[in-house]
Amino acid sequence: ASHTAGATFAPTAVPSLAPTAAPTVTSSFLPPLFAPLPPVLPLLAPSFPPSVVPAAHTTLVISLNAGWTFMSINLDLLDFSINYVFAGLAMGTGDQVKDQYVFTSYYAGYGFFGILDTLTTDSMYAVKSTDGGSLSVTGTPTALPKRVTLNAGWTWLPCPYQASLPLQIAAPTFAYGDGDQFKSQSQFTQYYAGYGFFGTLVSLEPGQGYKVHASTGGGATFESP
Incomplete structure (x- = not known):
């Protein structure tokens, strides 16, 4: 196009290139930038079943x-x-x-x-x-107490205890009668009503064996000392 001599031209304004504010995102699916942290739970010691002590x-x-x-x-x-x-x-x-x-x-x-x-x-x-x-x-x-059965006559009995005990304590609980006896391999004792056992056998010893003679049979119990 042709221009007229002596005419004045004003420059056309250049559009601003300044950045515009970023749009605000309001999606409910995004968490806030500084969301509060969950509470810190205390550390718990691991739990194990109690051990079985043999x-x-x-x-x-x-x-x-x-x-x-x-x-x-x-x-x-x-x-x-x-x-x-x-x-x-x-x-x-x-x-x-x-x-x-x-x-x-x-x-x-x-x-x-x-x-x-x-x-x-x-x-x-x-x-x-x-x-x-x-x-x-x-x-x-x-394990004590220990239940045994005495015959009417002789019965072979053990010593279930872990230490020597006086016969008055160690003999199994039973309704002994006059003349009933306890024998070890080398000693014996006899029962007297109203008194108890009397003789050279005065204790039961771990590892040793005994014979007992009862007039009548029945259940008897080695008690826990």
């Missing part, structure tokens, strides 16, 4: 004669089989273990053979050993 194990050592020995066990063993109980003892052919009714014999190279194959804490045992020695067993103490 009963204390103890060892009973029984001295066996060369010949016969009255013995008993006052511990609950892992294994009461006769071959297990006597595994640590040198046995010879012809050695025997008896309870009140049955027995078993030892054969070198084989072991025990007979009707009696398991021991208990309910009876005493008569052990015949050619050479004698020390029998050692480990287990947990037999």
